[in-house]
Amino acid sequence: MEEDLLAERFEVERTRLRGVAYRMLGSLAEADDALQEAWLRLSSTEAEAIESLPAWLTTVVGRICLNVLRSRGARPEVPLEAALTAARLDPGPEEEALLADQVGLALLVVLDRLQPAERLAFVLHDMFDVPFEPIAQILNKSAEATRQLASRARRRVEGSPVPEPDRARQARAVHAYLRAVRTGDLEALVAVLDPEVLLVADGAAVPGGVAVALRGSQKVARAAAASAARAPFARTAIIDGAVGIVVAPRGRLRIALLFTVQSTQDGERVTRVDVVADPSRLAALGVSVLEGWRERAGAPGPDPY
Incomplete structure (x- = not known):
């Protein structure tokens, strides 16, 4: 009893x-x-x-x-x-x-x-x-x-505070990119990319282990769409002071996407995407939460200290 x-x-x-x-x-x-x-x-x-x-x-x-x-710390990386x-x-x-x-x-x-x-x-x-x-x-x-x-x-x-206008501009483009990848909308992907966008992926991010560079919105959009299987594990975050994307099954960072965004007359366009998967490079990145972590995590409120 x-x-x-x-x-x-x-x-x-x-x-x-x-x-x-x-x-x-x-x-x-x-x-x-x-x-x-x-x-x-x-x-x-x-x-x-x-x-x-x-x-x-x-x-x-x-x-x-x-x-x-x-x-x-004693376990091998998966x-x-x-x-x-x-x-x-x-x-x-x-x-x-x-x-x-x-x-x-x-x-x-x-x-x-x-x-x-x-x-x-x-x-x-x-x-x-x-x-x-x-x-x-x-x-x-x-x-x-x-x-x-x-x-x-x-x-x-x-993390370090990001100027609001820059963060909002970056976030609009990155959210649009991620949304298009998740839905498989190739047309929407092309629309958020600059026509001369450059994608650079390190060897750890590519099957075969050889780094690649792609130029042009059509090529980059097709490559991004091919990574749709990773989208459920992808979320926006602040990476080295700019809005980017982390791919993190089980909350363990495996890939980071770093974006360069420019404003045009038609809105924000992504001009460069760096895909980082090398563990040593990932470890050197400064990652912080974009916004709203207290509410999402159920935190009690701002700390008085």
Whole structure:
């Protein structure tokens, strides 16, 4: 009977804990594994000794996720096509896609680029309003050091401010490009491209590993349309201070598209697209969220610090 009561109390917390774990790990399967481990630890603990079950569970899930993040560095990189296939075949792909959209796929990309301690401090404090003191206990740091970790992560998530006129102009063209790729509308793709547009893709982005350069709206549009299978994993983001596109199955950045946009009498036109897939080049890119991450991620509001 006592175990049944404990299970009921755990179920009350499950949705919130799953949200914590998913934002920490960016994978629904890993998030559910973290919750299963948390339940096993709870079921083998004297419940009477737990002063606050929600706080205890948050701490346990946080530590489990921190260990998972720290262990990822030893894992080999998964090739893009294998990652896309796995993302399609995983159990519950619709639920995973829905969660990614709710949180923001670009936000997951940025979170994945944070150090584990930064990610923990940011997710727990900025998204779930956990005070710094218990987060500091998980990290074995002072509250002030934990506050600085969250602040540093927040700056990386939000990036440097982009002038509004430039951002709006870039965003219109990039959104139109992505929309046309998703719908397979070749005519719309050509319309958003400059007639002399140049597309340059590094070897890691191209089958066979040889870098390519394409010139002209028709050639670039056909090449972009051929990549439609990747579109479900593509979202807009700020890349090196400009609006671009990230392709990120499971929230792990695999390809970045960098755009050069110019205004014409007929509207915005894309004059150059750089397709980056080389891991070392991807790691050097500054990626941040375009807008609205707090609302999409369920964050409590602007941080007073």
